[in-house]
Amino acid sequence: MKVLVIGGGGREHALAWKLSQSPRVSTVLCAPGNPGMQGIQTVPISDMHALCDLAVKERIDLTMVGPEAPLCDGIVDLFRSRGLRIVGPDREAARLEGSKAFAKAFMNRHGIPTAAAAVFTDSAAALDYVRTQSVPVVIKADGLAAGKGVIIAATIAEAEAAVRTCFEGAFGEAGKTVVVEECLVGEEASILALTDGTCFVPLASSQDHKRIGDGDTGPNTGGMGAYSPAPVVTPELWKTIEREVLERFVRGCRAEGMDYRGVIYAGIMVTAQGPKVLEFNVRFGDPETQAVLMRLDSDLAEALVATADGKLQGVELAWSDDPAVCVVMAAGGYPGTYAKGAIISGLEGAAATGAVVFHAGVSRNSDGRLVTQGGRVLGVTARGATLRDAVAKAYRAVDCIHWDGATCRRDIAAKAFRR
């Protein structure tokens, strides 16, 4: 089987890495990929139509889409219209991630627990409304804003400023609709599942670390590290999440005529009143995937084929009991402005520790050396007999790797130890 992975970050590296281990897979292509994806054939193409032509020409049997943008642009509809097998929601269903207002209305229609919210397309009405709210209150720009469109306002003045920022266009088109939401309190967990449109198969639980700084301080990022499993998701909570979130999600998509054969990512806040959905993503999480796939014993290619073909019924995935941890190494300054082009060294030493280094924001300079190119540069991922072992192994590998300005959080998985 020939497989195409679309995207170029750490999540896609992990997907390509896992898919290449399948005895059923002869070739994995990653487009555009990145130069750090050793052993994976990369193709420098990002345009949806060119990708579709590539899949036809290369006789690709299975395409897996990493990021949300192509899904929201309708890549699944395009591939299916040409008879290609692809994993992901169609364009309409991708709005569950692409529009927070759409997702909120969907959750309310189908009884999925979430924060109370109101949606505004008019700045004055939004301002009047936030003045009646208690703080903290959450202001969200409606569309895709690369993880930056969510502001947790501690005062009414901050909330007003956030509303104005959105409507003034700081998040582009995304800010023309604003969701004002109750602030939920609790611990977060990432719940991933495969669905073939009829049933779902949950993946192992995980927890992301969204803030840049140790102790969950500083601004939000795309995610600075993850571990799996997340002990906050007790077996009892799992059952509630399956019943109240995943089942209702799949049934809701079906009832509304969406073609959703892909990955469900529910960002959950575990509150005193039970689990509530913060957001849905229509794809694998980054960096959760790096940690989760490290624990998957089953054949990922088989599971994805079943997902795309509507044959997930009865599929069960086998997981290692050993926990896994992914520590993201970022360029200094991220999530603000950061330097590019710093030479990365120490990767051989890191590999010798047994950790796996997934490459994200990297490129190659004119001397052929790997250099930094993005904010999140590497996802250093390790599995261990215990979570402490996994953490120790991941940081041993991190400490082998150097570039000017490299930073990472030092407390990935610390919340699990406090339980």
Ligand code: AMP
């Ligand atoms: P989202 O993109 O909607 O997941 O928001 C990004 C992050 O903002 C979440 O992972 C939470 O940490 C935080 N967040 C979003 N909505 C809320 C809320 N209603 N209450 C508290 N925190 C929130």
Ligand code: GLY
């Ligand atoms: N780690 C958060 C996300 O993938 O959206």
